[in-house]
Amino acid sequence: MGLPKVDVIVLGAGIVGVSAALHLQARGRGVAIVDRLGEAAGETSYGNAGIVQSEAVFPYMFPRDPREMARGALNRDPRAQTRYSALANVGPWIWRYFLASTPDARQTGARALRPLAARSVAEHEAFAEPAGTSPLLRKTGWIKAFRSERGRQAALAEVAELKPYGVGNVVVDRAQLEALEPHLSGAAIAGIHFTDPSTTPDPGALVKSYADLFLARGGRLLEGDARSLEQSGAGWALTTAEGRIEAADVVIALGPWSSDVFKALGYRIPLGVKRGYHMHFGAEGNATLNRPVMDAEFGYVLAPQTRGIRLTTGAEFAGRDDEPSPAHFDRTEPRARQLFPLAERRDSELWLGRRPCLPDMLPVIGAAPRHKGLWFDFGHQHLGLTLGPVSGLLLAQIMSGETPLTDPKPYRAERFG
Numbered sequence: 001m002g003l004p005k006v007d008v009i010v011l012g013a014g015i016v017g018v019s020a021a022l023h024l025q026a027r028g029r030g031v032a033i034v035d036r037l038g039e040a041a042g043e044t045s046y047g048n049a050g051i052v053q054s055e056a057v058f059p060y061m062f063p064r065d066p067r068e069m070a071r072g073a074l075n076r077d078p079r080a081q082t083r084y085s086a087l088a089n090v091g092p093w094i095w096r097y098f099l100a101s102t103p104d105a106r107q108t109g110a111r112a113l114r115p116l117a118a119r120s121v122a123e124h125e126a127f128a129e130p131a132g133t134s135p136l137l138r139k140t141g142w143i144k145a146f147r148s149e150r151g152r153q154a155a156l157a158e159v160a161e162l163k164p165y166g167v168g169n170v171v172v173d174r175a176q177l178e179a180l181e182p183h184l185s186g187a188a189i190a191g192i193h194f195t196d197p198s199t200t201p202d203p204g205a206l207v208k209s210y211a212d213l214f215l216a217r218g219g220r221l222l223e224g225d226a227r228s229l230e231q232s233g234a235g236w237a238l239t240t241a242e243g244r245i246e247a248a249d250v251v252i253a254l255g256p257w258s259s260d261v262f263k264a265l266g267y268r269i270p271l272g273v274k275r276g277y278h279m280h281f282g283a284e285g286n287a288t289l290n291r292p293v294m295d296a297e298f299g300y301v302l303a304p305q306t307r308g309i310r311l312t313t314g315a316e317f318a319g320r321d322d323e324p325s326p327a328h329f330d331r332t333e334p335r336a337r338q339l340f341p342l343a344e345r346r347d348s349e350l351w352l353g354r355r356p357c358l359p360d361m362l363p364v365i366g367a368a369p370r371h372k373g374l375w376f377d378f379g380h381q382h383l384g385l386t387l388g389p390v391s392g393l394l395l396a397q398i399m400s401g402e403t404p405l406t407d408p409k410p411y412r413a414e415r416f417g
């Protein structure tokens with residue numbers, strides 16, 4: 001049995017797919033989202049730290065300082081963890097990441113990312129308001145905390161580098177930090193308070209509310225396996241739990257799973273993952289946290305969320321589908337307990353997420369080079385919650401032949417040859 005034909009099928013109901021669907025729908029297209037879970041925000045878009053990082057400027061680069069690289073290789077850099085048994089699998093991607101992490105690429109990446117990140121809060125608000133979930137976007141900003149004098153100097157250098165980009169921030173000393181976050185321990189001696197970003201206590205609920213808005217506006221969210229995508233006549237077709245669906249256009253927005261579909265169509269785009277874990281905790285006594293705090297030297301984030309204090313880890317280099325490992329989280333938790341009086345663990349097991357990453361840490365947004373009606377919107381790395389809505393806008397503008405909000409060239413798939 002077939003479903004009524006739509007104009008566009010969006011594959012993936014994370015923040016990226018839902019956002020693209022809303023923007024296409026706003027342009028009068030009939031849109032169906034297909035996700036294997038049959039619901040929105042069941043994967044990476046559920047478990048992140050919840051920061052809409054409008055302050056983001058420079059992409060996350062692989063370290064190039066030999067001492068830092070040696071520490072990383074020996075798993076002595078607490079911000080990242082490499083699973084040695086996965087190296088044969090992920091080593092070639094890490095090497096490409098290293099090669100792409102030049103000082104020039106950092107500047108080029110910043111010029112590309114900035115116009116998107118700068119609009120990220122406004123684009124979230126444009127969804128949250130009609131969705132009725134504006135209270136899920138808190139105007140708290142977030143704090144990058146430093147433990148040492150060296151860290152404090154790094155903070156000052158970072159702020160100086162950010163100045164030309166007009167990023168709102170305040171460098172805070174211990175007393176100011178205490179005024180903002182009374183329960184942070186003395187381990188944190190200084191910080192940068194990024195004042196412009198919004199933060200959400202429940203990224204999953206926020207994205208689900210955007211999906212509900214899409215449904216209320218006449219969209220469909222279907223359960224189905226994107227790997228069943230095939231060319232059909234002048235367009236595309238897919239099998240869903242409710243039947244076969246066809247459309248002239250299809251958008252791949254499957255986050256870390258995008259490669260499952262684009263590879264089968266012959267594209268060799270180097271999509272890798274940086275995995276990360278989370279766990280929720282109670283707080284001792286009356287301790288509270290008002291906004292997310294990142295421990296800069298140890299690379300984790302403590303974020304006040306609906307289920308408790310969510311501790312998210314930095315990057316684990318392992319295969320996308322490898323079994324979870326508690327190693328990185330177990331190294332991180334004691335550091336987090338030094339910073340904030342965490343109480344009991346609230347989840348029975350660690351949540352594992354996968355940041356979908358290209359070696360230049362920029363997403364792929366735009367037309368697939370060799371297939372009519374095939375569009376890409378994936379690879380949003382550490383910033384998918386941030387960039388999802390504005391990426392959806394950019395893609396919808398490209399698909400509709402409108403003047404795009406920024407030059408889309410840095411995001412084209414062709415950059416990988």
Ligand SMILES: Cc1cc2nc3c(=O)[nH]c(=O)nc-3n(C[C@H](O)[C@H](O)[C@H](O)COP(=O)(O)OP(=O)(O)OC[C@H]3O[C@@H](n4cnc5c(N)ncnc54)[C@H](O)[C@@H]3O)c2cc1C
Pocket residue numbers: 011012013014015016017034035036037040041042043044045046047048049050051052053224225226227253254255256257260275276277278312313353354355356378379380381382383384385386387
């Ligand atoms: C620990 C951690 C902390 C983070 N913190 C932040 C943060 O504070 N701020 C920020 O901006 N970003 C953050 N990120 C990054 C952000 O979460 C991701 O970049 C973003 O969620 C990616 O969204 P997505 O829609 O591309 O992918 P996903 O949310 O993973 O969505 C992909 C969808 O595809 C579906 N799918 C997969 N395979 C198939 C298939 N075969 N058929 C049909 N459907 C399929 C999945 O079910 C899923 O719903 C963090 C990430 C992690 C891991």
